[in-house]
Amino acid sequence: MEDSSALDVAAATLALATTDARDPAPALGRLAETAHLLLGVTAGAALISEGAVHGVASAGPDGPCGAVPAAFGQGPGGEAARSGRPVLCADLTRERLRWLAFVAKAVTAGVTGAWALPIRSGSGTTVGALLLLGGRDTVPDLRAADLLAGATGGAIGYAAELDRIDLERRQLQDALRSRIPIEQAKGVLSAQTGLGIDDAFGLLRAHARRGGHSLSEVAAAVVDRRIGPAEFTPE
Template sequence: MSNTRDQQLAATFVSLADTLVADFDVLDFLGMLTERAVELLRVDAAGVILADQRGGWRPAAASSETSGLVEVFAAQTRQGPCLDCVRTGRLVVSEDLAADTERWPQFAAFAVGAGFGAACAIPMRLRDEVIGALTLLKTASGPVEPDSISLGQALADVATIGILQQRAVTRHEIVSEQLQATLHRRTVIEQAKGVLAERGGVDMHEAYTLLRGYARVNRRRLSDVAGELANGELDATQVLAPHADTRGA
């Protein structure tokens, strides 16, 4: 392996591992993966499919327009090495796509028509979780070199860890935002209870009961009513009306 290729490989692994950046874009990330695969693995094209939220598989990136069409066609026909790869979580190889029309009737014919003679699909997986597949395509029939497959699997593994890591961070941020929003709503409700307690001469428990009762009668969210009351947009006497009626009686 030449020094230049060593440097390219090192730079690729560093790039694939760095997903914790503020402007991370998964499509750009996978596009880089396919481009580097072509540069480093002695193949002519590459593509990636990923699992979607509905349990299906969708093309996510490709090194060229033609390889992108092949991945789209594979997803549409649910045939081809990439689909078999994500179903099994294992490497799937076709050294001669023209001879694989029985295994993948529609896909093989389309891929050959697009100018490809061989394909190799590498699973993107971490333990039992398969998130997609990296497909390597050659214009000529024949095997993808074993060291290219090994290196391709290493690239796919690093990319998979990076994507899952980014997803975990995103989920954590969403949970944190939800928690902060919940705490903020709790604070607003406490403020509204204080307004009612002061204006109506009631304790905090009764203030909460009145606040909740007003929200339910008017079919509104408790936090929305509390916010308007705390901001002075809602007159406290409207919320205190049931208490005033009881006291008057």
Template sequence: MTREEHLLAAVIDAVDTLVDDFDLIDFLHTLCDRCAELLDVSAVGVMLEDPQGNLQLIAASDEHTRLLELFALQHDEGPCVECHRSGTVRLNIDLSSPVETGPFPLFAARAQKAGFVVTHALPMRLREAVIGALNLFDTRPQSLSAADARVAQALADVATIAILQHRTVAYANQQRAQMHAALTSRVTIEQAKGILAERWGTSVDEAFDALRRHARSHQLGLTQLCRQLIDGHLDSNSIAHA
């Protein structure tokens, strides 16, 4: 594939977040592969924020990189960690330079031990929201050109948009599921109220109050209690009248 075809493939991967069976982990591992191919780097890692705002390793192009990124998280240092905090890009970091690796000496030593000599960190951000960082590693002492840096940031940006889009869709689906569950529960409760009111020859409101009291006193969910009554698993005589 040509460079342009690789870039197009990366964009298509991002668009695929709109499909129902989108796999976020597979998408990010594919992103690692795309970056390695397009930027001619040795390894790639992706870290993302969890709901509590803590950085977590989500994907890496190989086991050495995965262990290195985990090391960075355990020691809370490294270019990815710094990049996520500051939201700024760090390119062409010479891992043998005490000056360039001053904020993360332990990480630099571990990275060199793994065979890497240069690293780059790019924020995964949309406007002011930084959701993670993309880390590039190279075993060769070569710099990332300005053109490649733009490609790398473009890939990080596309991935960020894809991830945020996926979260939006997942949240919308969750909201729909919650609404569906609420409507289903409402129907179940209405049925149980009607059944109890008819058996007792009382009002629906009085039947509902009795159901609520019984559910609370027996530490049962109201919908669960009503389902038991409808299914015949609960004797209405065991429910106390007002």
């Protein structure tokens, strides 16, 4: 790789790694477009979840791009995504029986070679695949392609981790909001009945079960004085 192309790859890798991938569809589109422009081949990218490939994006001439969806079905793209391993084929005519529909479309469009690399998140989990389609005189730089795929996978994994952290934060906030009135209600009932805190909690829980209400709903009613100690009976 010449210095100029190395700089281009480095800049593209950085751009893909820092992209906002909370919505992975635009990130896949940027990966495909970057691979097409930088490597000079038709490119496609897709995600995989529970064994199903989806969200296919492509960039390049219309003819070869028409073969990209088939490549992510029973083709090299789908195989790389599902196996987590590169699938490299410089001569598709030798793989007609392996990928019938894809090879037929690819050869008709002038594509003779296909290279698929897994897209992995920062944790190493395979989240999709990058597909490259070329002609007889077009062999892509697979080292550069792997860098681009890795950068996109890292961005997707980072976004997923942010989503997980945000979900946990919201769950903790919800739990705290529901817990505060329960603790307040335990104190109110304890003061009203002369029972200990644990026994007061037992009254709350028994009342909630009998009425089919949530514990937080009953607790809020106690704190607001909408129900009094006379309505409570032990478990």
